[in-house]
Amino acid sequence: MTKKPKFQEPAGMHDILPGEQRYFQKVLDTCENIADFYGFQRIETPILEQTELFSKGTGLSTDIVQKQMYNLRTKGGDYLTLRPEFTPGITRAFVEHGMKNLPQPVKFYSFGPLFRYEHSQAGRYRQFHQFNLEVIGEGGPIIDVQIIQIFYNILQELKLKNLIIEINSIGDNQCRPYYKKLLVSYFRSRESALCVDCRRRLKENPLRVLDCKEEKCQRIVSQAPQLIDHLCQECHHHFKGVLELLDEIELPYRLNPYLVRGLDYYTKTVFEIFSQEQKKSEDEKEITVRNALCGGGRYDALVKLLGGEDAKASGGALGIERIIELMREREIKFPRAAGPQVFLAQLGTMAKRKSLKLLEDFRKARILTGESFGKDSLKAQLRTADKMEVKYTLLIGQREALEGTVLIRDMKTGKQETIKLDKAVKEMKKRLKK
């Protein structure tokens, strides 16, 4: 048994090794391309924010704020928190930089790490990445639909199948308080059958009971009153608009009247996108495995809550690690980035020196060029060239170094030819063009 090294990754946090980077790159490129088409611009906010931004923005009664934040106190005495989600930071930036004065709405996208102190398990980490969208300064249903459409397009472009969009409206300050009362009185009469967490939620945030994953709670939830039956006129109208537009663009969605999402600031539309699969369990039973890939919704009160002028807003985020895990599980292939076309081999000290200089000339000419300058054996170098599948190997041996020449070998035909060293780049350009 090999001994564990003294230092390891912190629990729930993972190195992204070079072999995995191409998945991240592929997902990010796809996200950026699509977001760019829809007129979104990148925004980056600090990884640390004032703790109060999250307790106020994300909300005191949420799991994120109650259990999942990494807090720290600086030497200067400030209370800061590693961001557990993007929305409060971006909303702060919108207010702080007076972006209300820009043409509205402003559309932002972001990509980066987030931190939540979770029970780490497959698909649930303490440091993970999201691709996030926010549209601030526009209240119509079409924005909600466009955000869902963009996320759906990204997942489709990444060739993920069996996607399910779930959607609901959780109303606003006009209609939600009354519904909450109805809900509390429904759950009160069944309180003893709820899990411990839900009994607490019932006091602090009864909507969150709807979200509980425990089977006994879900059974009770399935008979609970539904908010969509109690929406005020404005929310009803908005939700109808959202559903009509989803129909119009033929996005396959499912109405889930108990979808609430874990954050306090949502108003009206909330949605999640899942991937769903039939699998065999350990005892050979058919089971349905659902994986939440994306979540979001409208947050019309947040900008004001964080000190700005009233501005309606909507957004959402994709979980990058979960997407990559699915891509790997389903063996989704995509073309590898182009590798080097030319390899520089060298033999002897003087040749090594000349190759080092030649490599720079190739870089300036933007020709991808491989080498293994650390190796002295020609055989070993040619093996590397083979592995890289280059079209040409350029060899500078002792004689070539003295004469100022280089030997070009066509790796396919085996044909060799000696040319002047200072013509090498030009010659390669010509041959690679063919």
Ligand code: ATP
């Ligand atoms: P869940 O219900 O799975 O806890 P959530 O509602 O907390 O998700 P959001 O805050 O809406 O998640 O984040 C959007 C997406 O980010 C999720 O759909 C998921 O793909 C991903 N995500 C959330 N938390 C984690 C985590 N701890 N590790 C990895 N990915 C995560």
Ligand code: MG
């Ligand atoms: Mg969560």
